[in-house]
Amino acid sequence: MSSIPPTTTSNAVPKQLVHKLSLGGLKSSSIWKKGSKPNIALWLTKDHQIYQEEIPYPECEPDDCIVHVRATGICGSEIHFWKSGRIGDCMVDHDLILGHESAGEILDVGSNVKNFTKGDRVSIEPGVSCWECKQCISGRYNLCPSVKFSGTPPSHGTMARYISHPARFLHKIPTTMSYAQGALIEPLSVGAGAVSRANLSLGQPVLVCGAGPIGLAAAICARASGAHPIVITDLEESRLQQAKDIGFDRTLKVEMDWDKNETAKRIRDLFKSGDEVILVPEVAFECTGAQSSIVSASYAIEAGGTLLQIGCGKPDVEIPLMAMNFREVNIITSFRYKQTWPTVIRLMHDGIFHGADKLITHSFPLEKTLEAFQTCITRESRSVKVQILD
Structure with missing residues (x-):
C-alpha cells in the first residue's frame, strides 16, 4: 500500500x-x-x-x-x-x-x-x-x-x-558517532545479549547460522569476546560475501538439497585447522529460525555443546530432541537484551566492533x-x- x-x-x-x-x-x-x-x-x-x-x-x-x-x-x-x-x-x-x-x-x-x-x-x-x-x-x-x-x-x-x-x-552517544551507527546499537545489543547467554570463552569455536543482520551482529560480538574460529552459514552467497567483507573468511553456502548430516559434515570440515588440530563447534548461534537450520546446527556442534537460539521462525518447530538428549546438547534461548547499551556504545565507539x-x-x-x-x-x-x- x-x-x-x-x-x-x-x-x-x-x-x-x-x-x-x-x-x-x-x-x-x-x-x-x-x-x-x-x-x-x-x-x-x-x-x-x-x-x-x-x-x-x-x-x-x-x-x-x-x-x-x-x-x-x-x-x-x-x-x-x-x-x-x-x-x-x-x-x-x-x-x-x-x-x-x-x-x-x-x-x-x-x-x-x-x-x-x-x-x-x-x-x-x-x-x-x-x-x-x-x-x-x-x-x-x-x-x-x-x-x-x-x-x-x-x-x-x-x-x-x-x-x-x-x-x-x-x-x-559520542559526537563522533553517527546517528546511523547509533541505530546499530540495537541489533548489536541482540548479539551482545546472546554472547552473554552463551558465556563464551577465549578461543572457543563458534558456528553462526544465518548471515543476516542479527547473524552478523552475533558474529561481530562473538569475535570481540575472543571466539575463534567462527564459521558463518547462509543460503545466499551475497550475504556470505558481506560476512567476508566484515572479516569472516570461513563461510558455507548451504544447499537446499543437503540433509542434516551433509550440512553438519560440511560445517565441521570448515573448522579443521591443519592436519593435527581437528576442531568442532562448541557453540552455535542459530539466527534464522528455520527448522532445517536448527536441526543441522544441533548435529554440527560437539557433544555437550550449546545451541543458542536467537532467530524467529514459525510458532511451532520440530527439533531432534532425543538425538540432542543422547549427546547432552544444551538448548538456550536468547530474548532481546538487558544492560547492553553502555557497553555496546563504548565498543562501537572504540572500534572493537570493526x-x-x-x-x-x-x-x-x-x-x-x-x-x-x-x-x-x-x-x-x-x-x-x-x-x-x-
Missing part, C-alpha cells in the same frame, strides 16, 4: 487518529501540535498493509524526552509482522507504528529529567519495562511481562520523525520508507541492513 503523508489543515486531531494512537499507547490532545516538519509515521495494518500518515507532535510527559529520530533500521521482525501479522503468539490486531532500531536528537526534556538537555544525541533502547515486577527487580528486565516494546504489538514504535520516549531508556558499519547496505529518507521496506524483501537488492534517515 502506498500513501502520501497528509498535511492537516485543521487544528483538531481527527477522532479516528486519536483512537489509533491510543490503541498503541500514545496520548494525543484534541489540538494538533506541530513540529518544524510534518511528523510522518510508518503504519502497519492487521491485514498486512503498510502506509505513511502524519501524526501530531508528541506530548512530553515529566519523565520523557522528545526525540527527533534521525536514523532507524528496519528489522527482520518488522518484515515478519508485515508479511505474517505475527511472531509467535504476538499478533498485530490494530494499526501499528513500526520501528525499534533508532537514534536521534533530543528536542525537549520532561520536568523530572535531569541528565539530558536539548541537543543531546542518543540511541534509543526500545523496551520500556515496569521496574517493579520480579523479573525487573532481579535484573532480567527483558522478560518483564508488562514491557512496552517499541513497534511490537500493542505498542507503537519509533518509525516517525518525532517521538516521546522515557529518559530512562535513552543513552547518550566492520559493523558495513552492515548498512541501503539508506532512504523518511519520506521513502515504503520503498525502503520493499527493498528489504526484494532479493535482487541484496540488502542486509536498510536504514531510514532524517
